Amino acid sequence: xxxxxxxxxxxxxxxxxxxxxxxxxxxxxxxxxxxxxxxxxxxxxxxxxxxxxxxxxxxxxxxxxxxxxxxxxxxxxxxxxxxxxxxxxxxxxxxxxxxxxxxxxxxxxxxxxxxxxxxxxxxxxxxxxxxxxxxxxxxxxxxxxxxxxxxxxxxxxxxxxxxxxxxxxxxxxxxxxxxxxxxxxxxxxxxxxx
Amino acid sequence: xxxxxxxxxxxxxxxxxxxxxxxxxxxxxxxxxxxxxxxxxxxxxxxxxxxxxxxxxxxxxxxxxxxxxxxxxxxxxxxxxxxxxxxxxxxxxxxxxxxxxxxxxxxxxxxxxxxxxxxxxxxxxxxxxxxxxxxxxxxxxxxxxxxxxxxxxxxxxxxxxxxxxxxxxxxxxxxxxxxxxxxxxxxxxxxxxx
DNA sequence: AAATTGGGTTGATATAGATCAAGGCCGCCG
DNA sequence: CGGCGGCCTTGATCTATATCAACCCAATTT
Numbered sequence: 001x002x003x004x005x006x007x008x009x010x011x012x013x014x015x016x017x018x019x020x021x022x023x024x025x026x027x028x029x030x031x032x033x034x035x036x037x038x039x040x041x042x043x044x045x046x047x048x049x050x051x052x053x054x055x056x057x058x059x060x061x062x063x064x065x066x067x068x069x070x071x072x073x074x075x076x077x078x079x080x081x082x083x084x085x086x087x088x089x090x091x092x093x094x095x096x097x098x099x100x101x102x103x104x105x106x107x108x109x110x111x112x113x114x115x116x117x118x119x120x121x122x123x124x125x126x127x128x129x130x131x132x133x134x135x136x137x138x139x140x141x142x143x144x145x146x147x148x149x150x151x152x153x154x155x156x157x158x159x160x161x162x163x164x165x166x167x168x169x170x171x172x173x174x175x176x177x178x179x180x181x182x183x184x185x186x187x188x189x190x191x192x193x194x
Numbered sequence: 195x196x197x198x199x200x201x202x203x204x205x206x207x208x209x210x211x212x213x214x215x216x217x218x219x220x221x222x223x224x225x226x227x228x229x230x231x232x233x234x235x236x237x238x239x240x241x242x243x244x245x246x247x248x249x250x251x252x253x254x255x256x257x258x259x260x261x262x263x264x265x266x267x268x269x270x271x272x273x274x275x276x277x278x279x280x281x282x283x284x285x286x287x288x289x290x291x292x293x294x295x296x297x298x299x300x301x302x303x304x305x306x307x308x309x310x311x312x313x314x315x316x317x318x319x320x321x322x323x324x325x326x327x328x329x330x331x332x333x334x335x336x337x338x339x340x341x342x343x344x345x346x347x348x349x350x351x352x353x354x355x356x357x358x359x360x361x362x363x364x365x366x367x368x369x370x371x372x373x374x375x376x377x378x379x380x381x382x383x384x385x386x387x388x
Numbered sequence: 389a390a391a392t393t394g395g396g397t398t399g400a401t402a403t404a405g406a407t408c409a410a411g412g413c414c415g416c417c418g
Numbered sequence: 419c420g421g422c423g424g425c426c427t428t429g430a431t432c433t434a435t436a437t438c439a440a441c442c443c444a445a446t447t448t
Binding site: 179180182183187 | 404405406407408
């Protein structure tokens with residue numbers, strides 16, 4: 001399990017992490033498994049943990065007054081999952097996180113992250129790269145939600161994260177795109193006919 | 195001009211930056227003024243500079259095939275403005291950035307930023323804080339665009355960035371929210387009557 | 389002072405996408 | 419094996435928001 005993580009770090013940072021440095025990582029991250037539909041975070045509680053997804057699929061979502069779910073983020077293998085705001089500030093979260101498939105995770109806390117940043121310059125670099133990439137991806141998503149039609153949103157998702165389409169049911173994809181499942185179904189038909 | 199910047203850094207990092215360290219900042223950042231409507235970045239070119247806004251207001255936007263502008267970000271005093279993706283990767287940008295009011299800026303390049311991160315741990319810290327805050331703000335905006343009605347989006351903006359409402363014309367606010375100016379006008383009337 | 393321009397409003401109509409309702413198709417569990 | 423629940427589709431309507439068009443007002447230009 002840790003070897004997947006190690007390989008990931010080497011790739012993202014374009015480096016080779018030495019054994020003695022990686023020992024700190026093993027201390028900082030605990031293994032955890034989750035069954036499908038199990039909650040990682042409940043709305044209202046502090047998100048004490050951040051997870052690196054070794055295997056499986058998760059989602060982060062809010063629930064509005066009408067009881068509708070709105071999926072803000074998906075996560076699959078090699079993605080991170082946490083409510084960043086709650087995790088860092090230790091404030092109660094407005095989101096839920098649960099497992100869409102059975103998951104294998106490496107889980108850490110914000111203190112462990114801070115410690116590891118001090119001990120491993122590579123980890124600091126990793127965090128910087130991730131933050132930057134997350135921010136850039138968020139900007140793209142914002143642009144797409146304010147500019148595009150339903151069909152364009154779907155096409156953009158097809159191009160950007162094709163893996164999502166196989167991993168998550170249509171109603172979740174619809175929620176992620178800000179559409180109803182019915183609309184997505186109709187649009188898919190159109191797009192696939194072309 | 196630099197004193198505003200210095201004060202800002204002290205506030206955000208909760209520190210007091212020593213004179214000799216701040217000298218590096220003055221080297222890394224050049225003063226620049228811009229007149230209203232002047233372009234800081236044109237679609238298709240690389241965004242070589244990042245600006246700290248000392249005074250004035252700017253916007254970052256894309257233009258779709260139909261010629262419609264979509265405002266992805268606003269910036270006013272003490273905000274940063276750049277196309278992060280293009281600035282870091284040195285890839286051609288899909289966005290335009292221009293001045294909505296006359297501006298006073300402190301401008302830097304990605305090499306200067308990298309150098310400053312090495313020389314000043316405080317600057318590194320600043321960048322980390324900014325990245326994190328930007329990311330968190332982006333997540334909120336995504337949630338709002340996929341979950342909320344036009345009226346809710348407007349109210350959220352009123353609460354989150356009330357200053358924008360006085361600084362930017364309604365048609366730009368509408369674009370930022372992903373609405374037409376007509377719709378925003380009607381919604382404003384409703385909201386203000388309540 | 390007339391003309392132009394940029395921003396905002398208002399009204400009439402059109403339409404993308406939501407909502408409501410029903411039915412079909414598995415895969416799973418008793 | 420049979421029934422049930424999750425997921426998807428399809429059809430009929432409804433509605434929020436876009437579009438089109440006209441007009442207003444204030445500021446700027448000539």
